[in-house]
Amino acid sequence: MQFHHNGYISEDPRVKPASGVGLNPPTKLPDNVDVLVVGSGPAGVATAAQLSVFSEYTTALIEARDSRLILGHADGIAKRSVEMFQAFGFAEEIIAEGYEITETSFWQDDPNNPGNIVRYDRSNDDPDKLSEFPHICVNAARVADYFIRFMERQASRTKPFYGVEFVTLEVGAGSDEYPVQVKVIDNGVERTINAKYVVGCDGARSRVRDCIGAGRSKVVSDHAWGVADVLVNTDFPDKMIKSVIHSAEGSILHIPREGGYMFRTYVDLGDLEAGDDSGEIRNTPLQVVLDKMNAILHPYKVDVKEVCWWSIYEVAHRVTDRFDDVPELERGIREPRVFIEGDACHTHSAKGGQGLNFSIQDAFNLGWKISQVLRGLSSPKILETYTVERQPIAQDLIDNDLEWAKRMAHAEEAGEESVKGFYSRLEEMRAGFATQYPPALLINGKADQSLATNVPLGKRYKSEEVIRRADANKVHLGHLHEADGRWRIYVFADSPKAGEVSKVAQWANWMATNPESPIVKTRRGGDINSVFDTKVIYQQGHREFEMTDVPELFKPVVGTSRLEDWNNVFAAGVTPGFNAAVEESIFDIQGISKDGAVVLVRPDMYVADIQPLDKPEALAEFLNPIFDACCCNCSCHKR
Numbered sequence: 001m002q003f004h005h006n007g008y009i010s011e012d013p014r015v016k017p018a019s020g021v022g023l024n025p026p027t028k029l030p031d032n033v034d035v036l037v038v039g040s041g042p043a044g045v046a047t048a049a050q051l052s053v054f055s056e057y058t059t060a061l062i063e064a065r066d067s068r069l070i071l072g073h074a075d076g077i078a079k080r081s082v083e084m085f086q087a088f089g090f091a092e093e094i095i096a097e098g099y100e101i102t103e104t105s106f107w108q109d110d111p112n113n114p115g116n117i118v119r120y121d122r123s124n125d126d127p128d129k130l131s132e133f134p135h136i137c138v139n140a141a142r143v144a145d146y147f148i149r150f151m152e153r154q155a156s157r158t159k160p161f162y163g164v165e166f167v168t169l170e171v172g173a174g175s176d177e178y179p180v181q182v183k184v185i186d187n188g189v190e191r192t193i194n195a196k197y198v199v200g201c202d203g204a205r206s207r208v209r210d211c212i213g214a215g216r217s218k219v220v221s222d223h224a225w226g227v228a229d230v231l232v233n234t235d236f237p238d239k240m241i242k243s244v245i246h247s248a249e250g251s252i253l254h255i256p257r258e259g260g261y262m263f264r265t266y267v268d269l270g271d272l273e274a275g276d277d278s279g280e281i282r283n284t285p286l287q288v289v290l291d292k293m294n295a296i297l298h299p300y301k302v303d304v305k306e307v308c309w310w311s312i313y314e315v316a317h318r319v320t321d322r323f324d325d326v327p328e329l330e331r332g333i334r335e336p337r338v339f340i341e342g343d344a345c346h347t348h349s350a351k352g353g354q355g356l357n358f359s360i361q362d363a364f365n366l367g368w369k370i371s372q373v374l375r376g377l378s379s380p381k382i383l384e385t386y387t388v389e390r391q392p393i394a395q396d397l398i399d400n401d402l403e404w405a406k407r408m409a410h411a412e413e414a415g416e417e418s419v420k421g422f423y424s425r426l427e428e429m430r431a432g433f434a435t436q437y438p439p440a441l442l443i444n445g446k447a448d449q450s451l452a453t454n455v456p457l458g459k460r461y462k463s464e465e466v467i468r469r470a471d472a473n474k475v476h477l478g479h480l481h482e483a484d485g486r487w488r489i490y491v492f493a494d495s496p497k498a499g500e501v502s503k504v505a506q507w508a509n510w511m512a513t514n515p516e517s518p519i520v521k522t523r524r525g526g527d528i529n530s531v532f533d534t535k536v537i538y539q540q541g542h543r544e545f546e547m548t549d550v551p552e553l554f555k556p557v558v559g560t561s562r563l564e565d566w567n568n569v570f571a572a573g574v575t576p577g578f579n580a581a582v583e584e585s586i587f588d589i590q591g592i593s594k595d596g597a598v599v600l601v602r603p604d605m606y607v608a609d610i611q612p613l614d615k616p617e618a619l620a621e622f623l624n625p626i627f628d629a630c631c632c633n634c635s636c637h638k639r
Contacts, residue, residue: 002567005559014089015153020055022157029161029186029193032178033060034374036195038166038208040069042140043342043359044201045147045160049088050367052151052158053484057374059156060193062164062184068148071309072140075229075257075264076101078357079126080432080460082133083605084364087483090146091133098136099258101125105238107245116299117247119238130431132463132476137257137264140356163187169198169211171325171337180337197370198338201359204318206344212325214340216318224269224281226289228310231262236300239263249295262308267293269312282312317398320345323362323387335380336387339366346394348401357432358397362390368485368603375485377522377531379628382441389437400429433460437606444600444609444622452492452599452610453591461488461601464586466570467542469550477537477570477586478605485603489534491554492572492587494596494613503596503613504536508551510616517616518623519553527558535568539587539594542571 003013018025034057037048048061077098085091102125110118125135151158165185173181178194185191200208209216232239240263243254250268257263267289269281286307294302322328323345324336342359366386372378428434437458439445447457455461463478481488493504511517511534522531536554538545547555547566554568572585586592593612598619600609611618 002565005561005563005565007559007561016155018055018157019155021058022055022155025157025159026058026060029060029062029164029184029191030058031192032194033058034195035059035197035199035370036180036182036193037061037199037201039063039201039203039344040065040144040148040160041201041203041342041359042143042356043344043363044199045144045151046084046360046363047199047201047341047367048158048160049147049151050363050483050485051371052154052156054371054375055154055156057371059151059158060195061151061158061160062166063160063162064165066163068160068162069141069144072142072144072356075137075139075255076357077136077138077143078354078430078432079131079133079135081357081360082136083131083432083460083463083478084360084483085146086133086479087481087605088147088150089482090150094138094142094146095134095136097142097258098134098138099240099256099260100134100136101242101256102134104242104244107238107243107247109247115248117245117297125242126427126431128427130428130433130462135431137255139258143356161186166200166202166207169208169338171212196337196374199366199370200338200340200344201342201363202344204343204347206340208338209320209340209344212338212340213327214320214322214325214345216320223271224284224312224314226267226269226284226286226292226310226312227264228267228286228289228293229257229262229264229308230302230304231306231308232302232304234297234300234302236297236302245296247296247298249298250292252293252296265293267296281314284312286310316347317401318347319391319394319398321391323391324383326384326387331384336383339383339386341366345391346398348398354397354401354429354432358394361432361435364483364604365390371485373629376629377627381628382626385440385442388440389442393435393437396434397429400426435459435606441625442602442608443606446618446622447610448597448612449610451593451595451597451612455590455592455599455607455610457607457610459607460605461490461599461607462590464589466537466572466586468567469538469542469545469547469569469571470566472542475570477535480535481533481601481605483603486529486531486533487603487608488601489532489619490599490601491534491536491613492592492597492599493536493538495539495594505551507598507613507616508536508553512551512553514616516620518620518627522627528553528556529558529565529568533568535570537570537572537586539572539585544571 003009035051037044040063048059051059082091085094104123105119106121107117107119110116167183169180169182171180174194178196180195180198182193184193200206202208240256245252253266255264290304323340325338326336341362369382373380437443443458449457461478463476465474466477467474496502511519519532550569555564555566558565572587596613598611602608609622
């Protein structure tokens with residue numbers, strides 16, 4: 001954590017000094033807002049948190065409930081989500097609070113003793129080491145709390161407005177500046193709110209989705225499940241291990257929860273008749289669910305002491321045809337003004353554990369794009385990429401989740417080995433790392449993958465350890481990526497021979513001084529790293545060069561105190577005293593060329609471009625269409 005660059009701080013440095021709209025934060029929902037976020041579920045709070053970083057514009061988060069979420073229905077937090085929590089600054093706290101899943105056990109009927117279940121296999125949770133972060137279980141209400149705390153600490157001092165119910169909206173009914181007219185009921189009073197953009201995070205029965213006419217596909221598994229969070233005493237040996245259980249009596253997905261005493265049980269209630277939309281299964285009594293749970297777990301017994309929450313649901317998989325208000329025939333003609341995230345645009349089975357996680361990914365994808373438009377860095381065409389990127393990924397997720405739900409419900413048809421095998425094949429999806437965006441506006445199809453063979457273009461940047469030159473501390477490079485809307489440029493230096501001019505020095509000079517440099521173009525009198533956070537990683541050990549040898553671009557002068565920032569210079573060399581044969585450098589792990597490379601990472605942590613050091617203009621060529629609002633002298637794109 002870096003602070004003091006705006007003057008000495010003795011209080012909590014996580015609380016940013018108020019500025020802009022935060023100097024006089026509204027106590028009630030304003031009539032005009034830049035962004036109106038509807039719903040304070042996982043997608044809503046994550047979107048508002050990302051937008052709250054900037055105090056130049058007003059973000060309003062509205063929630064029909066009269067207070068914070070008390071009981072969240074989601075529980076599983078994927079590794080990718082914890083990575084994002086790190087960017088928002090609360091990963092360590094929520095990890096300490098959560099239950100960590102390290103393995104899954106698989107149970108079936110004992111062939112030698114029918115009617116009793118027996119453990120037949122175990123599976124490690126992350127055998128391929130996809131991330132250094134854990135897979136945890138935490139109540140979604142606590143996730144929301146952390147995001148809300150984050151936004152309240154930002155310079156904008158953004159807070160939720162409770163007791164505000166969304167009614168309807170109309171694009172174009174407002175003013176030129178605030179074109180979206182929104183009807184709400186604000187603590188019993190009907191009001192009209194005008195917004196530049198609206199983000200609907202109002203769940204599976206989304207009114208925002210209905211207002212923009214986004215069509216939904218529907219695939220129903222014709223299967224019902226009972227779900228309950230319970231406090232129990234039991235002799236089931238894997239009480240605190242995630243377990244997939246199949247017996248002649250049915251199936252259970254058993255998930256331990258945070259706190260060390262509670263677990264969530266998904267209990268198979270059997271097939272529904274095809275086309276049965278009566279909803280009668282939802283009237284199943286709680287005791288039936290608990291009795292079924294005990295029957296499936298035989299010979300083990302569960303003595304339920306308290307039921308914290310329970311529900312009955314039918315498995316339905318849906319995805320909308322678009323995630324914004326622009327129909328296909330109008331794309332490119334008008335800009336999107338309304339967006340939907342999370343359950344408002346895709347729903348899937350709870351047993352895949354992707355509801356909360358995928359919703360937060362939607363938010364992280366969209367939030368920085370809206371902020372970049374509002375800050376006058378990009379034209380609104382960047383907002384078209386939200387549907388283009390997220391809708392196909394959601395469809396892929398639902399296709400895989402549908403297959404998993406079927407196998408969970410009908411293991412006897414698929415075979416137990418097939419259930420475990422399919423579960424293993426979903427490892428990358430379960431962890432949240434299967435997403436790979438194709439080449440388009442925000443992913444460069446002309447990138448040179450050969451320069452960083454283990455840094456896949458379009459996928460999230462996987463962090464590795466480096467040594468910070470200034471203080472000789474080993475740190476994870478990716479952990480320094482904050483949710484602040486900035487792009488990251490990781491410059492992997494060459495290692496010139498004696499007498500040769502360093503390519504990294506030439507690259508840095510071009511980026512710092514050339515009028516065509518994206519760093520120069522996006523700078524408007526503020527810190528040089530206000531849009532692009534540029535870091536350099538040298539191949540040498542950290543004791544083999546001095547900070548005075550480093551180009552000035554990597555030591556930017558920042559803050560009101562105009563202090564030189566030495567925290568952007570790293571060495572890939574191994575730690576002195578460690579066995580170099582055991583401790584690989586980031587160059588080796590990521591397949592970085594010894595001639596150096598430039599890796600561009602988007603604000604949402606996805607790799608956008610890879611270029612050689614001797615072609616800085618190639619990076620500029622890719623970024624120019626993205627930062628098109630910075631490439632003209634007019635104010636046509638300012639928001």
